[in-house]
Each structure stands twice: as C-alpha cells, then as structure tokens.
Amino acid sequence: MKKIKIYLFGIGLFFLGSCDLDKEPIPAYIHIKPFTVNVNNNQGTKEQKISDVWVSDNETGDFLGVFELPATFPIIADGDTNLSIAPGILENGINATPNIYSLLTSFEAEIELAPNEIDTIQPTTKYESRVEFHYKQDFESSNPLDEIIDTTILLETKIFDNQLAFEGISAGFTLDEDNPKMEVAISHFMELETKGDLTVLEMHYKNEGILQIALLGYENTSSTPVLTYFLALNPQSDWNKVYINLTNQLVGYGSQFKYFKILFGAQLSAEQTSSTYIIDNIKVLELPDD
Numbered sequence: 001m002k003k004i005k006i007y008l009f010g011i012g013l014f015f016l017g018s019c020d021l022d023k024e025p026i027p028a029y030i031h032i033k034p035f036t037v038n039v040n041n042n043q044g045t046k047e048q049k050i051s052d053v054w055v056s057d058n059e060t061g062d063f064l065g066v067f068e069l070p071a072t073f074p075i076i077a078d079g080d081t082n083l084s085i086a087p088g089i090l091e092n093g094i095n096a097t098p099n100i101y102s103l104l105t106s107f108e109a110e111i112e113l114a115p116n117e118i119d120t121i122q123p124t125t126k127y128e129s130r131v132e133f134h135y136k137q138d139f140e141s142s143n144p145l146d147e148i149i150d151t152t153i154l155l156e157t158k159i160f161d162n163q164l165a166f167e168g169i170s171a172g173f174t175l176d177e178d179n180p181k182m183e184v185a186i187s188h189f190m191e192l193e194t195k196g197d198l199t200v201l202e203m204h205y206k207n208e209g210i211l212q213i214a215l216l217g218y219e220n221t222s223s224t225p226v227l228t229y230f231l232a233l234n235p236q237s238d239w240n241k242v243y244i245n246l247t248n249q250l251v252g253y254g255s256q257f258k259y260f261k262i263l264f265g266a267q268l269s270a271e272q273t274s275s276t277y278i279i280d281n282i283k284v285l286e287l288p289d290d
Contacts, residue, residue: 027074028113030055031120034069035087037104038126044136045167045281047204049241052088053123054100057081058108066098075113083109085123092231093242101243103131103200103287128287134190134199135262135284139171145184145264145279155179160278166204166239172278173266175209180268182277189221189259190284194250201244201262202283207235209275212265215249217257226253229265239280246284 032053039046053071055064059082066088067073075081086106091097107123145157160170173182192199205211211233216225230249233242250260262284266277 025076026115027076028078028115029072029074029118030083030111030113031072031118032067032070032085033120033122035107036122036124038124042136043127043133044138044283045204047167047241047281048087048104049089049243050087050101050104050125051090052098054086054088056084056086058084072118077113078115079112081111081113083111083121085109085121087123087125089243091243091245093233093240093244102198103128103285127285130288132286132288133283134192134286135186135188135282137186137282138167139169139280145171145186148184150181150183153179153181153183155182157184164278166206166278166280170204170278170280172276174274174276175266175268175272176274177268181266183263183265185216185261185263186282187261189218189261191258192246192250192260192284193286193288194253194255194257195289196247196251197289198287199246199250200285201246202241202281202285203244204239204241204280205233205236205278206239207233207266207275207277209235209266209269209272209277211277213244214263214265215246215253216261216263217253218259218261219256221259225261226257227263228252241281 035050037046037048052066052068054066057064084106086100087104088098089101091099104125105128107125109121111119155173157171157173160172175182212229213231214227214229216227218225231244268275
C-alpha cells in the first residue's frame with residue numbers, strides 16, 4: 001500500500017524544536033528515459049520529437065509536473081505507485097507552447113518506491129486507436145509535391161537522397177536568383193472536418209530560409225481554392241520535426257469547405273543567392289472528438 005505524506009509548513013514551524021527538522025520526508029526518485037515509439041506498417045515513420053513528459057499519480061489524481069526528457073525528479077511517496085506518463089511536444093515548434101500530444105498514448109507505470117532510491121522507467125507509446133490518417137507521405141516511391149500554385153514559377157521540386165535526406169528519400173526545392181520564389185502543394189485532396197476535431201500536421205524539415213505553411217481550402221474538388229498562410233518555420237541547419245495544429249485554421253474555413261491541401265511556400269531573401277528546403281515524413285492526422 002502506498003503511503004504519501006503531506007507536510008504543512010507555516011507559522012507553526014516557528015514553534016518546532018530543531019530536532020523536528022530531522023523528520024522532513026526523504027524523497028524517492030524517478031528517472032524516465034525517452035519514449036520508444038511503436039508504429040505499424042501503415043503509419044509511416046516512428047521518428048518523433050517527444051520533448052518532455054507530463055506525469056500524474058493515478059491513485060491520488062495529483063499532477064506531478066512537466067519534465068524535460070530524459071527526466072529525473074523526486075517524489076514524496078513510499079510503496080506501490082501508479083503513474084500516468086503522457087508524451088509532450090512543442091506545439092507549432094514554439095517553446096512557449098508545450099502541450100500533451102494526445103494523438104499518442106500515455107504510458108502507465110506501476111512501480112514500488114523507496115526513500116533515496118531511483119526507479120527507472122522506459123515508457124512506450126503508439127498512435128491512439130481512434131487517430132485517422134488523412135495523408136501520409138515519405139517520398140520513398142513518389143514525389144507528390146507536384147502542384148505549382150503560381151503558374152509564373154518555373155522551378156520544379158526535386159528528390160533528395162543519401163546524406164541530404166532525413167531517411168531514405170526526401171523531397172524539396174532550391175531557390176536561386178533566377179527562381180527566387182516557390183509555392184507548391186501536395187497533390188492529394190484531404191477531406192477534413194471543420195467542426196473542431198484535433199487535426200495535426202507532422203513533418204520533418206530542414207531549411208536554409210523561412211518556410212511558410214499554408215492551407216488550400218476547396219468547396220469541391222473543381223472549385224477555386226482559398227489560400228491561407230498561417231505559420232512560418234525558421235531556418236534549421238539540422239533536421240527538425242514539427243507538430244502543426246491545424247484545428248483552428250480548419251474551423252476558420254467554415255463548413256462549406258470540404259477538401260484541403262497543404263501548401264509550402266518560400267522566397268529568397270535579399271541576403272541569399274540560393275536557399276534549399278527539404279521535407280520528409282508528412283502526416284496529417286485527426287483525433288475525432290467523439
């Protein structure tokens with residue numbers, strides 16, 4: 001049976017003798033390793049960027065805190081302990097917006113704690129069973145970034161492999177002084193909800209200039225699209241993964257819009273003579289709100 005002791009410190013502490021200070025609780029310690037991610041053959045890459053863990057005590061209902069991975073922290077508990085460990089990400093790639101990534105499962109850990117001892121936990125996670133995959137592209141067999149929106153642009157997307165790719169094959173484009181601008185969309189129409197279901201774009205990217213992210217909304221597959229830019233990704237010299245929340249953007253389109261595409265845009269800055277943008281492992285995922 002777990003025993004958790006709560007100590008109240010206040011004015012009354014003034015009246016305690018120095019010998020009582022020796023009775024302060026001795027914490028146990030928990031060390032949490034980075035998540036192991038499991039995917040099936042239809043879910044694309046297993047590579048995630050889980051930056052932290054959100055830890056709760058299942059028996060008491062107490063929220064214990066958010067900890068950057070790998071994490072080691074004290075806990076005032078003794079005996080059998082049941083913890084819920086949720087994977088956390090930086091939503092939209094912004095440090096100021098950490099959040100639980102609810103499209104991945106939490107890990108339930110049952111451990112027996114003892115004062116001054118460290119228990120190590122190796123959490124695992126996978127996509128929630130209710131998650132719907134509206135789009136998944138790893139570029140291993142095709143390059144679907146083939147819809148050039150601005151017809152004045154002559155530049156075409158291309159394939160990157162070997163050392164330039166994230167894993168296997170990646171896709172992207174290079175801007176130069178003759179071709180200083182690019183707008184390219186995925187070729188697949190996605191039928192996405194606009195009622196507020198959590199919808200997320202996952203992707204790996206590596207960019208030498210600012211990469212703009214936009215949605216193209218269509219009332220039907222033959223209608224003229226409405227283009228909305230809503231996020232800019234700063235240059236990354238190394239491969240990075242971002243989790244882009246599309247929910248509010250989709251709600252803003254309204255129920256008359258049924259189909260959507262992701263669009264990537266970039267423009268050569270005045271300080272550059274060339275700039276390369278590489279993308280991989282695009283996924284558009286929805287967690288139905290029901």
